């Protein structure tokens with residue numbers, strides 16, 4: 001997956017100013033930056049939901065603008081504010097999603113139930129779920145289909161410590177030889193733990209990129225938060 005010199009404007013707002021990065025098979029790549037840096041805009045463009053302003057964006061060789069259906073076959077996207085269908089139980093929601101994918105929906109649902117790890121609450125209506133339970137269900141429904149690329153927008157935002165940790169473990173387990181993750185976060189500790197490489201995004205530009213430990217070393221600082229401050233200074 002490659003993003004090359006992506007720029008994007010909303011009216012007067014220049015949201016992205018020439019963003020370039022790639023995600024290699026098997027890795028977890030994090031786009032990290034403050035509110036408004038352009039993380040969601042980048043992820044939504046990759047997920048074929050926004051037009052490319054200028055630049056090139058391709059996923060496994062397919063161009064997101066000219067071949068969006070090819071891209072959609074290979075990716076799954078979890079928006080930050082995603083909801084489920086309130087009148088379904090957790091299991092029914094997984095069944096609903098599984099029917100769109102794969103030849104064996106039952107197997108997908110079983111995998112989803114296992115990933116969500118909600119015990120018997122999987123049989124409860126999702127309208128009764130806490131935010132953490134909903135996020136676990138949605139993340140399970142996103143990755144149970146084993147996409148080549150899972151695009152996760154702020155997967156742990158707004159969750160308590162325990163739920164955030166559960167989500168991180170699910171994400172950490174996901175990559176395989178041909179499966180990678182692109183996520184966004186403004187939590188530096190989280191990306192330090194999760195990501196093989198990160199891109200520090202600020203005001204629509206990647207100001208530094210590399211493995212978290214290498215960035216810390218490059219700037220001669222104690223942690224990623226300080227590295228970010230140095231990179232934008």
Ligand SMILES: Nc1ncnc2c1ncn2[C@@H]1O[C@H](COP(=O)(O)OP(=O)(O)OP(=O)(O)O)[C@@H](O)[C@H]1O
Pocket residue numbers: 010011013014015033034035036037038039040041042186
């Ligand atoms: N639909 C829109 N219309 C106008 N401006 C927008 C729109 N969506 C995003 N923007 C602006 O584009 C810039 C980048 O926004 P984006 O949501 O991509 O950032 P972000 O890094 O995901 O931030 P957050 O962490 O707050 O979600 C911001 O200045 C934002 O106000």
